Amino acid sequence: MEATSLVNQLAESARTASRTLIAASAAERSTAVNQIAEELVAGTERILRANALDIERAKSSGMQSSMVDRLLLTADRIQGMADGARQISQLPDPLNRILHERTLANGLKLKQVSVPFGVVGMVYEARPNVTVDAAVILLKSGNAALLRGSSSASASNAVLVEIMRESLSRGPISPDVIQLVPSQDRSTVGALLHARGKVDLVIPRGSAELIRRVVDDSSVPTIETGAGVCHVYVDEFADLDKALPIVMNSKTHRPSVCNAAETLLVHSAVAEKFLPIALKALIDAGVKIHADSETKEIAKRSAQNVDLASEEDWSTEYNALEMNVAVVPSLIFAADHIQKYGTQHTEAIVTENMERAHQFIALSDCAAVMVNASTRFTDGEQMGFGAEIGISNQKLHARGPMGLEQMTTTTWIVWGTGQIR
C-alpha cells in the first residue's frame, strides 16, 4: 500500500512535469540530453564514489564476479554513457513526424503525427548504464521516465538520477520528468505494473524471469523484450565457406546476449560435409553441443563425441557456450522447427539460392531475418539507427531493436471549419 501511493505520487509528478517536455522544442530536448552528457562526465568522481558502495555491498554479499563486473563503473564507462547520450541528442527528432496527411471532400484536413507516450516505466537489472540510456532516450522522445533499477545498483542509480535532474533544473524542462523509483523492496515493481492510467507503458529489460514477470503481472501495457532462441539454418544451397564464420560468430561472439544463436539446423544434403567441420570448430571454441541423433551419428563417424539434446534443450536460451545442432530434411522442416521452438527474435539462413531465401523469409515469422549474415546484427547501433532501449520480440507496436521512433505513439489531428455529420 505504501509502495502503491509512493509510485502513484511519482507518476503523477512525472505526468505534470511532462507538460514542460511537450512545451519544449526539439532543440531544447536535444540540448538537455547533451547537457546531461557533460554533467555526467563532470560528476565522474561523485559517481565512482557511489558505485564503490554498491560494489562493496555486492562483494560482501558474495555476488558472482561476472555480475559484479556488470555493476562496476569506471571513468571510461561513464565516458561511454556520455558518448551514448551525445549520439542520441544528435539523432533526428522522433516527435511531430507526419505519418499520414490528407484533405477530405468535406474540407476536413487530417494529419497523423507522432507524439510521446507520456509516462514510461523501465524495470531493469544490474547495469547502471541502463539508467542513463533509458532516461535520455525517453527525454529525447518527449516522455517522462520512471526508473526502477536493481537494488544492487541503488547508490549508483541514485547519483546518476541526481546528476541528470540537476542538469535539467538549469533548463526549461522540469527535473521531475526523470524519477527514480526506490528499489529497496520488491513491492515498488508491483506498484509500477499496476499504475494503469498513471503510467502509459512499462518496458522490462533483463533476465527472462524478470521479463516474464513484468509481462504476466502488468495491467499497464508492456513491450516484451529480449528472449532470444535464435537459429542458423544452413541450406542445401549454402556456400559453406560463408556458413562456418556465420555459425561461429552467431554462437561465440557474445554468447550472453539475446541475438546470439542457440541452435544450428543443417540441411541433410550438406550435413555430411558441413557438420564435421562445424562441430570441430565449435568444440574447439569451447562450445558444448546438444545434438539430435543424426548429428550424433555424423559426429561419431568423425570421432567427435557429443551429447544428445533433450526435448527441453531445443527451446532453451543458453546465454552461454552451448549449442543445439540438428539435421533437417528440408527448409520446411527447418521452418517448422523454428516455429515450434523459437522466440520470434532473429533467424538466419545461409543459402546462395534466392528462391530459398525468400521462402525462409516468408516462413520465419520473426523480428529480423538474416540472409547470409550473423544473427548478431539485430541491434540498433549495428543497424544504423542509434541507441536502443531494448529489442522487442513481440508483434504489437514494435518488432526488433527499439530506438527513439518506437518510444512514440500517434494522434490524428483533424482541422475543420465547423463540419458535422
Place this chain on the structure above:
Amino acid sequence: MEATSLVNQLAESARTASRTLIAASAAERSTAVNQIAEELVAGTERILRANALDIERAKSSGMQSSMVDRLLLTADRIQGMADGARQISQLPDPLNRILHERTLANGLKLKQVSVPFGVVGMVYEARPNVTVDAAVILLKSGNAALLRGSSSASASNAVLVEIMRESLSRGPISPDVIQLVPSQDRSTVGALLHARGKVDLVIPRGSAELIRRVVDDSSVPTIETGAGVCHVYVDEFADLDKALPIVMNSKTHRPSVCNAAETLLVHSAVAEKFLPIALKALIDAGVKIHADSETKEIAKRSAQNVDLASEEDWSTEYNALEMNVAVVPSLIFAADHIQKYGTQHTEAIVTENMERAHQFIALSDCAAVMVNASTRFTDGEQMGFGAEIGISNQKLHARGPMGLEQMTTTTWIVWGTGQIR
C-alpha cells in the same frame, strides 16, 4: 479443458492454413474477398433462414427489441456486407510495404517490411455483420481469423462462415484460414484469451464489459477498442455559431457509439452567452443534462432546470441522450478535466484562435483531436481509409480507427554476403 483443446486445435489448423495466405499474391487475396462478396449475395436465402432461427430464439427468450434489431439480417443488410467486402478488396495491399530501407557500410542491405500477424482472434457481440467484416479485413491483410461471436447469433454466424469457407475452397487459399469458434458456452472465450503462442492477437469488439474482460484476462496480446468518454470544449475564442451544431452533432447524431460526446466543457468567458442556447437545444432534442453547479446556476437564470452531476457521471459513457456540462475557467482546466475523466478517444475544441487550438492538441493526449469539427469523424470510413475492424484507444501499436495497415506487424530483412561482427 475441452474448450482449451478445441480452441488450440482450431488455432493450429488456422496457423497451418495461413501458409497458403502467405504464399498467395495480393491479387489472389483481393479476388478471394471479392468472391466472398458474390457468394454472400448468392446465399441470401440460406443466410436469412439461419438468421430467422436466431431471431426466433432471441424473441422467445425475451430479448429487447433494439437488440433483436441488431441481430436481424435482411437482403439489404447482406448486400451491405457484400459491398463492404468489395470495398475492402479494392484497397491498397497492406502487406510488403517497405517502411525503412538502407545499406550499411559493411554492405548489409536492410529492409523493414509489413507482414501479417499470423492468427488473429476476434471476440465480439450480437451483430452478425462483424463476422464478415472481420474475416475479410483479416483475409486481405494475410491473417487467419478465429471468430468468436455471440451465442445469440450462432446460427447466422455459422452460415456466414460456411459460405466464406466454401468460397475459399474454390481458390488457392485454404478455407481453414477462417474458423468459427463455437459460442455455445463461455469457456471458449477464456480458451482463446489464453492461447498464447498459438494466437498472435485478440481484438475485442462490443460492450465496455466485454472489452474490459478481454483486456484484463488475456495472456495473448490484445488491442483495446471502443470506450469513448469524449469531450467538446468550447473555448473563449469559439465561433458560437459553429459551436452549437458541433455540440449537437457530437451528442445526438448517434448517441450509442463510442465517438459520441459525453461531456461539454465551456470556457467561463462565453458560458453566460452560450450555455442558455446550448442547454435549450440539447433539452429540446431530448438530452438529459448532468450539470456542474455553475452550469446549474446559469440554467436557473434562463429558467431551465437541470440535475447536478455526480462525481461518477464525469467518467460515464452514457451511450444515450445524456450529457455532462461544466464551466471551466481556462483551457488548462479543460485539459486537466479531460485527462482525469477521459478515455483518450476523441476530444474536440471549438476556437478561432490557432494558438489555443495548438495548445489543446498538445495537451489532449488522445487518439483523435478535432478542431472545429464533430467528434463523430473518428471513423475509418469518414476519415477516408475504408472499413475498420475497431477503434483503438490504447497507445501501443495503433491509435484510432484500425484498418488493413493496423492488422500488420513488421519484419527486418537483412541481406548479406557472409558478414559477421
